[in-house]
Amino acid sequence: MSDTGVLTGEESETSTTEQSETTTVRVHCTGHVRGAVxxxxxEYTFEGSTLRAFLESFFEEYDVAELLIAETEDEAAAHGWVRSDGDPPGSWEKNPEGEQTRAFARVAVNGRFNEHLDGLDTELEDDDRVSLMYPFMFCC
Known part of the structure; x- marks a missing residue:
């Protein structure tokens, strides 16, 4: 994992074509991310067209990677949930380890969580809305 919190290496290599194009998205920040940003x-313009390229660029400018990206499976899991006796109903998907968000943090593109799209390889277009969410939480 790079110092920005997003995987590097083969998975984040981009073609020369992708690196030369820029994409401008609308970024919406909530909770702790809003406070940090x-x-x-x-509006944010970056080189490339994937969510991965956006996050790498955004994290270089704004120090919020640790608020959003989980480095381990343990950081991605909420603790204290009731165990299920079987498969829960519906479709359950998650990003690969190292590409997951922290427990309670989310990244969405046009209102859809990235794990329900193509994860960090989700293609972005100009004027897409990228939401970076890490809510304030208080406990009694």
Whole structure:
């Protein structure tokens, strides 16, 4: 994993074509991410067209990778959930280890969580909305 919190290596290699193109997205930040970034909404232009390229660029400018990206499976899992006796209903998908968000943090593209799209390889287009969510949570 790179110092930005996003996997590097073969999985993040981009073609010369992708590196030369830029994409401008609308970024919406909530909770702790909003506090760290300093504003709830902004336009952001980066080289490339994938969610991975966006996150790598965004994390270089804004120090929020540790708020969003889990480095281990343990950081991605919420503790204290009730165990299931079988398969829960519906479709359950998650990103590979190292590409998951921290427990309670989420990354969404146009309102859909990235693990229900193509994970960090989700293609972005100009004017897409990328939401970086890490809510404030208080406990009694």
């Amino acid at each position: 300093g504003q709830p909404k902004l």
